[in-house]
Each structure stands twice: as C-alpha cells, then as structure tokens.
Amino acid sequence: MNQYLKSLWLTETVRLIEHNNGRFRDDEANRQARALNAPLDERIIMRAEIISEQHELTRAQAHWLNSVKLSMIILLIVAVFTGSGLALGALAYNPVNLYWALLCLLGVHLVTLCLWILSSVFLPNESGSLFIHLWLWLAKKLSQKTTTTQILPAFITLFSRQIRWLVGLIVNVLWTVILCAALIVLVGLLSTKNYSFEWQTTLLSAESVITLTRLLGELPAALGFSLPDTEMIRASEQAITNGEIRSAWAVWLLGIFIVYGVAVRAILCIFCWVKWRISCNSISLNLQYPEYQMLSHDLEPTSIKSVIDAQADWQVSRSKAAALFRSGGKNMLVAIDIETHWQSPENIDFIGFVNNHKQRETVLDLLQQQPAEKLLIAIDSDRTPDRGMIHLIQTLASKSSQTKVWFINQGRQWNNWQENLASLNIEQANSRWLLEGKHDA
Incomplete structure (x- = not known):
C-alpha cells in the first residue's frame, strides 16, 4: 500500500474517532494545514496526519499492517501444508480411483470458487471467505491492544466496494498456494512411486464415464496433455498394470488439475490484482461527510x-x-x-x-x-x-x-x-x- 492510501486511511480513522468521541485538540494541526497552499482534501489529509502523529494513530496503523503481514505469512504456511495434504489424500490408496482423486483435489476448490463468485456479484460490500475471517482474527490477535478499534472500520469505509477485489486477491493467492503445493507433491509422488488407475461407478453406465472423461480432458488435451482413447478408458474399469496406460492416466489427472485448478486460481489472482490496483487509483475522500464539511471553514487558508x-x-x-x-x-x-x-x-x-x-x-x-x-x-x-x-x-x-x-x-x-x-x-x-x-x- 502506497503512502497516499495510508494517509487517506488515517484521515478516515480520524474522522470516525471524532464522529464517535468529538473533535481532537487540533489548533496546531489546523494551523499547519491552513498554511498549505493546496485543495481542501489535501489540507484535511495533512491535518489528519499531524493528529495521527500526536495521538500515535500512525504507529497503530503500522502495527496493524505488520500484524496483517505476519498473519498472512502464517496462513501461507498453513496453505502449503493444506495443499500437501490434498495430494497425499488423493493418492492415499493404490490403485487410485480417478474420480475420487479428482474430487479430493478439486472439490473444495470448486465449491469455494463458486461461493466467492456469487458473493462478489451479489454481495460486493460483504464478499469474503473463511480464509479472510481467519486472517482478520489472526491480525487482531497479533496486534493485541496496541491499535485502535477504528483502524479496520476506517479501512472498510474508505475502500467500500473496492474491498471485494482485495478479498478476491487474498483468497485466490491462498488457493493458488494450496494448489501449487498439491501439484508439487502430486508430481513428486507420481514420479517416484508406481500407481495404477481405475474408475468405478454404480449409477452411471460405462458410456457415461467415457463421455465425461473425454469432456473433461478436451481442454487440457488442447494444451498438450494426453487424453486416453475410448478403449483405454473402457479397459480401465479395472486397474491394469500397463505402463503406457498408467502414464496416460497420470498425465490426464495432472492436466485436469492444472487447467481447472491451478490455472483458474492464478488467472483470478492476476485479474483481482489488476482490478485492485485500478480501483485504488480512484480512491478519494468523500468531502460530503458532515465532519469534513465542518472542517472546510476551519482549514480556510490564512491570508x-x-x-x-x-x-x-x-x-x-x-x-x-x-x-x-x-x-x-x-x-x-x-x-x-x-x-x-x-x-x-x-x-x-x-x-x-x-x-x-x-x-x-x-x-x-x-x-x-x-x-x-x-x-x-x-x-x-x-x-x-x-x-x-x-x-x-x-x-x-x-x-x-x-x-x-x-x-x-x-x-x-x-x-x-x-x-x-x-x-x-x-x-x-x-x-x-x-x-x-x-x-x-
């Protein structure tokens, strides 16, 4: 976060504190702001920066940001272990049930992806996830009581609808780390151990499984991953030890995981990062707030x-x-x-x-x-x-x-x-x- 956004954040924090508790003793801050030959919003920001230094709000903001960074590092470490666990769970048994393995690898990812998309579309101001709630909880615990309670509400008020892109960036970064960790473990296991693959079904017919298998594999095949032919799929109703067939299934499994898992989250990461950066450039003070309207007279330049x-x-x-x-x-x-x-x-x-x-x-x-x-x-x-x-x-x-x-x-x-x-x-x-x-x- 650049210094200008931090200053806007502090300004909004000061506004909320004054809204709840009354004006600070701001004679000196107002005097210095009046001397600034700049538009009203810049004078309000300067006043807030001076008050923040006097009342240690700047220090509280820095401590909160450090706590957020530390909690994010902790979550990234947890994400690495979570991804490793997904891969180990998918290949826990040999022979490997292909569709059960796919469910282990992509099931939670697809459910959370759908929930995030729906919340971003229909609840843009409240979009979030379990990761975000856990992240904020960690940040509050790590910051203890050295920060002020208005820091987070001020951030939410300032960024408003743009928060969904920050939430999306964080969520997708964590899922990208989870899936990349799982991919590394998958490649390691498939490269060092012999696995046989099979598919089993009670309700579906063999033709339905063949159609589904080929449908899922079409996009990865277009990107260079192998797609088992019909006879190979039919033969794999029971696990077989043919090396060529096992290799084809391993590549098919990796291709689907990369295309529908890792690539989707990575693209969403980039998209949310770009939208977040663009939206940050449009952030400004809302001078229509009564607190800022009252300051307009106090900060009138002294001639x-x-x-x-x-x-x-x-x-x-x-x-x-x-x-x-x-x-x-x-x-x-x-x-x-x-x-x-x-x-x-x-x-x-x-x-x-x-x-x-x-x-x-x-x-x-x-x-x-x-x-x-x-x-x-x-x-x-x-x-x-x-x-x-x-x-x-x-x-x-x-x-x-x-x-x-x-x-x-x-x-x-x-x-x-x-x-x-x-x-x-x-x-x-x-x-x-x-x-x-x-x-x-």
Whole structure:
C-alpha cells in the first residue's frame, strides 16, 4: 500500500474517532494545514496526519499492517501444508480411483470458487471467505491492544466496494498456494512411486464415464496433455498394470488439475490484482461527510491581511506587521504571560504578547506563515511553568530554526523554570542574542 492510501486511511480513522468521541485538540494541526497552499482534501489529509502523529494513530496503523503481514505469512504456511495434504489424500490408496482423486483435489476448490463468485456479484460490500475471517482474527490477535478499534472500520469505509477485489486477491493467492503445493507433491509422488488407475461407478453406465472423461480432458488435451482413447478408458474399469496406460492416466489427472485448478486460481489472482490496483487509483475522500464539511471553514487558508489585521488586538501596528512579512521576520521576540505595560527593547522585531487564546492563535498563525530564523521567548519567572506554558514553548520552538528563552526577572519560580528548560533542551539568552543575529546577517 502506497503512502497516499495510508494517509487517506488515517484521515478516515480520524474522522470516525471524532464522529464517535468529538473533535481532537487540533489548533496546531489546523494551523499547519491552513498554511498549505493546496485543495481542501489535501489540507484535511495533512491535518489528519499531524493528529495521527500526536495521538500515535500512525504507529497503530503500522502495527496493524505488520500484524496483517505476519498473519498472512502464517496462513501461507498453513496453505502449503493444506495443499500437501490434498495430494497425499488423493493418492492415499493404490490403485487410485480417478474420480475420487479428482474430487479430493478439486472439490473444495470448486465449491469455494463458486461461493466467492456469487458473493462478489451479489454481495460486493460483504464478499469474503473463511480464509479472510481467519486472517482478520489472526491480525487482531497479533496486534493485541496496541491499535485502535477504528483502524479496520476506517479501512472498510474508505475502500467500500473496492474491498471485494482485495478479498478476491487474498483468497485466490491462498488457493493458488494450496494448489501449487498439491501439484508439487502430486508430481513428486507420481514420479517416484508406481500407481495404477481405475474408475468405478454404480449409477452411471460405462458410456457415461467415457463421455465425461473425454469432456473433461478436451481442454487440457488442447494444451498438450494426453487424453486416453475410448478403449483405454473402457479397459480401465479395472486397474491394469500397463505402463503406457498408467502414464496416460497420470498425465490426464495432472492436466485436469492444472487447467481447472491451478490455472483458474492464478488467472483470478492476476485479474483481482489488476482490478485492485485500478480501483485504488480512484480512491478519494468523500468531502460530503458532515465532519469534513465542518472542517472546510476551519482549514480556510490564512491570508496575510487577516494576520496583519489581528495584530491590532495585541498592540502591534499594521505597518510593523507588514514589515515583518516583507523582511522575512528573521529574528523575532515574543512575550508569554507578561503584563502588556512591559516595554520590549528597541531595534527588535517584537511580534506581541501571548496572554490569551486569541493572541496565542494570532502569533502562531504569523509564525506559521513566516517562520523565524531566531525566536526569543520572553518569560516572567514569577509565573508557574505549567503544562500549558511548556506546550506553548514547544509549539513556538517548532516555528523557528533557533529558539531561546529570556527571563525578564529572577522570580519565585526561577528554579522550576531552570529544571523545565533543561528537560526541553532550550538555552537561555537575552535581547542581545537577536541583535547579534541581525548584525551577523
């Protein structure tokens, strides 16, 4: 599965979680998505990717995929042993009853093939098989509780009718492995042991058996497999030891098994794989969902004008904000939870105070539009370094190439701030750090 489909899958997972449990705290995700110059669906996908990283949905998806791969490997191993068992069962007795051997080799294959075709035609959204239920059960067991319950429903919702081709691919791959394993064992047994062949019937006449035998063998014969003549078929009502007759029956048995068994499943594998790949190219987000309709307003791109207009709320002039954009805003100063009468140093691009939610959003929108080369965060160390402030510092730091903290005083929480800065791996500086950066530039 390519990365784009994984992203769509995560987006649908986020939608289902929010549908059931309410919106995530998505201010930062929305901000980054708004800054993306792309259509709405790509902004929604980017938002979902950010939320998925924050809440470990990406990790859950990767773990689920790994569990699916591991369970598929287990099923393939089981398929090899199943195919070997079919071949051993078909040739368990000597002489070999030809039609009983065919029933052992192809009976379950033909029944499951008919069921899969019928379910794909009449129940395209629910097509499956015992293998698929076993596969999903194994995947859930192997993933344990490290994934989220919405991962699988999101996959089903996203791919909808296209799932039948994935189901068909998996089912036919497993049956191809089963039949190939059986074929290898059959060839090995027929090559290393002497088998005699016969046909027996109570209800059918000899002529009916002859007609059926020739009818089944016509297509394999057209592909180069031998077809016993009428006298040979009639003579085989009882097992005979003639080497030529035994060889002809062995090739007839292999031809029917290959043509009606292995070849059918292999062709269906290729067909389902092609249909699955084509259908994957048509997968897209359904923007008609109410959750996506609500996001369309939240993810509307932020214009420079709206950012500049917002500066007035926290005492930055329009001309200064515009100048920051024109100059690139290389070195900037921001004040967190400081009284607004505090005077910032001169000759420094001060982008404002962050004392409430609206100011926080405006500053972060500005930095999202124009990340800083150097960002100095002014802090009053009388304030407690609570989780909200620490998270804000981390978010601000992600918007600049270099970030340092400036304590404007040595207040009551000085020691606590020192411990928190050490854990954040952020250094201290004063306003001269920004001036030096400008001078160097």
